[in-house]
Amino acid sequence: MSQKVTRRQFMNYSLMGVGSFMAAGMILPMGRFAIDPLFTESSAGDMITTSVKIDDITEEPVSVDFTFEQKDGWYVSEVTDFAWVYREGNEIIALSPVCKHLGCTVSWATDSANPDRFFCPCHNGLYEKNGANVPGTPPRGPLDMFEVGESDGYLTIGAIHENELV
Structure with a gap:
């Protein structure tokens, strides 16, 4: 027999999925902003x-x-x-x-x-x-x-x- 998903479980899964995408959409740009200076080339010594x-x-x-x-x-x-x-x-x-x-x-x-x-x-x-x-x-x-x-x-x-x- 297949297990049925209740309406409450469906709403939980849906809200958790949407919330995860929203959180990732906010956290990823902040992480990129934080580590981006590590990958830029320094030109302080250029003449x-x-x-x-x-x-x-x-x-x-x-x-x-x-x-x-x-x-x-x-x-x-x-x-x-x-x-x-x-x-x-x-x-x-x-x-x-x-x-x-x-x-x-x-x-x-x-x-x-x-x-x-x-x-x-x-x-x-x-x-x-x-x-x-x-x-x-x-x-x-x-x-x-x-x-x-x-x-x-x-x-x-x-x-x-x-x-x-x-």
């Missing part, structure tokens, strides 16, 4: 090649543009940034243009009273050529530095880090 030749870099800081891909969630965009690059002896220095006071953009030799310093127009902040903040001006710390390198005679710029010159 970006610029259009400036190493031989063209002088002791006067110049603005060097570089472009990189930035990923925000699932949106990938191309970002253009720049660094202040100059030569100090045999060493090439690349400084961040972001003021440590409020994040404004600093410029080289634009203040007539301080022609050989970086100047922040937001609150008259001053930095020395090596990125050290001038005492008595608003910046709280020195300008950050970029890693620099060479690829086929062209300047490469890498990750940003704290200033090692001061």
